[in-house]
Amino acid sequence: MAVNFSEKISGRMSKKDSKSAKNGKEPQKDGNGAGAEKSILPPALKGIGVGLGVTCVIFAVCALVLTYTDVDESYIGIISTVCTALSAAAAGYISAKGRGKRGLITGALTGVAYGIILLVISAAAGGPIDMSCLSFMITAAAGGGIGGILGVNAKG
Secondary structure, three states: OOOOHHHHHHOOOOHHHHHHHHOOOOOOOOOOOOOOOOOOHHHHHHHHHHHHHHHHHHHHHHHHHHHHOOOOHHHHHHHHHHHHHHHHHHHHHHHHHHHOOOHHHHHHHHHHHHHHHHHHHHHHOOOOOOOHHHHHHHHHHHHHHHHHHHHHOOOO
């Protein structure tokens, strides 16, 4: 709770702010909420959900392509890396656009959270946890950061 008790003691807080502070609610800044800090959590959760959805779609399309064409399976590694970057970028874009500031940090943190979720899913399915996970996390953070920069600067 962000109540500054020195302001309350000196009488700088309005009665309305004082009541809301007693009730455990944040005092409102200005009439329009100016100065209120937006939380990163709801936009990040939305972004991670979009990122996981993009991952599913890209991998489903790639599975169909590999199954019904003569594409060599040696491309799976590069497809996985590109999918990670694009999905993390989508997650970073959504979360930074929702938050409206600090696009690089917001996007990179969302990309890391996306990467951690995928690593947990992979480990639960019996996948290895090794040094390749580090490059995966760097790719997710970089993709999320780029998406975050684009998202915070997007119009509308």
